[in-house]
Amino acid sequence: MKFTEFPYERIDLDKLKADFLALCEGVDKAQSGEELFALHQKYYKLVDDVMTESVIASIRNDIDMTDPFYEQERAFYDANMPIFRNLLVDYQMWIYHSPHRAYMEEKLGHVAFKNMELAQKAVDISLIPLMQKENELTTEYSKLLASAKIPWEGENLNLSLMTPYLTAEDREVRKKAWKAYTKFFEDNAEKLDSIYDALVKNRTEQGQMMGYPDFTEIGYARMNRNCYGEREIASFRQQVKRDLVPFVQKLHERRRERLGLDKLYYYDEGVFFKEGNPAPIGTPEEILKAGQKMYDALSPETAKFMQDMMKMELFDVLGRKNKRTGGYMEMLPNYHMPFIFANFNGTAGDCDVITHECGHAFQGYITADLPIHEHNQLTMETAETHSMSMEFFTEPWMDLFFGTRAKDYLSMHFEEFLMFIPYGTMVDEFQNMVYKNPKMTPKERKLLWRTLEQEYKPHLDYADNTFMEEGGFWQKQHHIYDLPYYYIDYCIASINALQYKAWMDKDFQGAWKSYMEFSKCSASLFFTELEEKVGLMNPFKEGTIKKIVEDLEKNL
Template sequence: MTFNSFPYSRPDLEALQTELASLRSSLETAPAYDAFLQTMHQYDDLKSHVLTMTELAAIRHTLNTEDAFYRQENAWFDETMPLLEETFQSITDTILKSPFAPQLKEQLPETWFLAAEMDRRSFSPAIIGHLQKEAALSTAYQNLIASAQIPFQDRVWTLAELEQPMNHQDPAVRKEAALAYWGWFQENEPQLQDLLQQLVQVRTEMARALGFENYIDLGYLRMHRFDYDRQDVAVWRQQVLEEIVPLCQDLYEAQKNRLGVDTLPVWQEKAEFADGNPAPCGTTEQMTARAQEMYDALSEETGKFFREMCQRRLMDLDARKGKAAGGYCTWLPDFQAPFIFANSNGTQSDVETLTHEAGHAFQVWSSTPCFPASLAWPTNESAEIHSMSMEFFTWPWMELFFKDQADRYRFVHLSGAVKFLPYGVLVDHFQHEVYAHPDWDAKQRNACWRRLEKQYLPHKDYSGIDVLERGGWWLRQLHIFMDPFYYIDYTLAQVAALQFLARMLDGDESAFADYLRICRLGGSLCYRQLLKEAGLQVPFDDGCLQETAATLRQWFETHMPEAASR
């Protein structure tokens, strides 16, 4: 069955609540552990079905935000899921309080119980209205971004499509495209600022209703931070500032030398070479066929996985009018199907996004079926290890996409991975400040971003773009609106992925075997435990980032000097 034929039907809320109440009663009155476990399986199947319909409606809405039917269905789930969450939580409480819970703990991974406890602490019927409003505001941001229609040259572009001329070989075209891109954000800044203000307000009210001082601690619970806390994250940000920011400044200086310029205004920043960045050859269909060849060569498992993705049409890769921004991978448990969403635009990011989201999809494909179904996914900082590492494990086949520009691609990819780290911790630091100061207005938020930006990204030159000079870059970062505190995860995973790359470049044949093993583990281990299982250092540990920075410098000097000098 292909994605287009997956049947969708809105759940009957009254019937669903009746069935959930019956399952809860059966859990409470189960005469023996076997009966209790059987009912748990029934509940997990029912919850998985609801989540499948939720995700199916969300996917089809993001594929075309102008589709009236799925816009309505998505809005219905925005309203309904917080109501169902109350029932789900009551059933979880019943499971945790059951006399059979000790036996269950012997069978299920600790992570399920840690997540259940965090869910209990982060929910109350008192915040249902807040959750409904939060979901509606997040959807409003997504729809606003998707609605962008920007005149440029001889046609109208979406924000995703404008990435192509923003990477053009001609700096004049890059500048014109960047001005058009950021002009849209400046024009829509009041509405975007208002959306975030409302989101900060509703999340703060939610936190205080649950007894928290502000949203930060609640945000950590909702993100399932099992084995590290905000103090660990603050230390991590400081390590990036001390070890990675200086390395990035050296990379930017080398970039300016290659381009023959004295500064890097925003329209120059993505240009690594004077004659243009590497771009993949061919259409999306051709790129997908080459990806199949690559995954067949990488391993039997990855080849089988990607063939299934293609045959079942579980990918939508092209940018187009009305399509939501960004890229993601999600899971449809009823159909045992991952789904990859992207916005290809003819730049190198098409390959990065495909391999990144394929890493997510391969992991969840590898770890199912599992029980409970929620354990198919690890927590986000662990899940991003699978995606970011897949970007590097596919390096040997980049000639398929970039031909004689493959070395250049590898150089730009690695350089971008390193340069991302300061930006990633900047987004996280900004979110901590915003939720610590929920009464800030738009000017104060912008001033905070610009102050932190000068700390983590001191090379930034926003000449001629007022919205950026005032601190408005964050307006384009959807995670800040839709997934608060989901960003430090990328940086923690990136360092793990770079360790896999180091092992791969050193000829360590066990690196990919370790990667396959942690993909199969799904959500059964905490972040630190998963790293240990993969033979990787924990980024929080003393010396990890210092050692990584030194290794990265060596990579740039020894592995890719030819690409850097071309």
């Protein structure tokens, strides 16, 4: 069956509540651990049904944000998923405090029970109205960005379709493109400020209602920070600033020389070669076929994965008007399959969809049938290790996408990969300071962003772009609005991916074996336990980033 043929039916909320009540009563009456675990299988089925229907509705809304039917369905889940999450936590608490907990902990694992504990910190029935409003606000932000119609060369383009012009070979073209792109954010600055201000206040109130001084603790609980916390992340940020930023500055200087420029400005930020960045060759359909050929060659497991994805048409990657910006992978539990959403725009980012998003999807695919569903409830730094490492494991096949410019792509990808880490870490520090100081004004938040840019990206010069110079760049970053405290997971995962890159350069099959073990173990172990098991250095440990940089310096 193809994705377009998947049936959709809105969940019956009243029936769902009754089913969960029956589950909780069943937990209370269970006479043995075996009986309780049998009941737990019914819980899995309920959760899978809800998640499948809500994900289908969400994807179809993202595909066309003007579709009135799925717009209504999205609004329904925005309002009711907080109720669902509260039902989950209520049920989990019955399990957590059951007389048969020892049996269940042995079956589900110690990570699952730690996550249940964290869930208690993140969800409560009293928060439901605030969580519903939070969902409304994030949807409003997505719809605002999706509504962008930027005048360009006689047509109106959305934000995603502007990307090729933002990195054009001709400097004057990209300067003009950035001016047009930025104007959308300037024109909507007041609305963007208003939405984010409301989100910060809303999330702060949620934290305070749970007894915390601000949103941070509830935010960390939502992210399932189950084996590290603020102290470790603060140490990671410090290591990035101290050990990685100076090295990345050298890469920017090397890029400036390669481009033959006296000075780098913001509109040069995504450009790596004087003749223009390498771009994938062929149509979107040909890019997908190249991806299938690549995964056929990588391993038997990846071959089967890509064959099933193509057969079921589980990609929506063409950039279109009224389509949500960005890209992601979502699992469809009842079909045991992932779905990949993206916006192809003719840049190297199209290839990244076939590597990065397929890294997520492949891991979800190979563990979709795990009997213990909790083992697939990944923390995000684990999930991003799957995707960001796949970007490197697929390097030997880049000629399929870039032809004679494959070598240029590999060079660009490696530099861009390293340049991202300071930016992603900066996003995390920005969010941390915003939520620690929720009374900041919109102007103060922008000043904070600009101050952090000078620490993490000191080469950056906005020239005559007042909006950017005053600290507005962050308002294009979906994660800051939609997924607080997520972005640092990309950076933590990047350190793992760099380790896999060094490993595969010496022993590809050995690195792939470790990666497969990392993927299959999933959430059966804590992230730090998982790294030790598969032979990776802990990114939080003092000296890890310094060692990686020293190795990079030798090869520069």
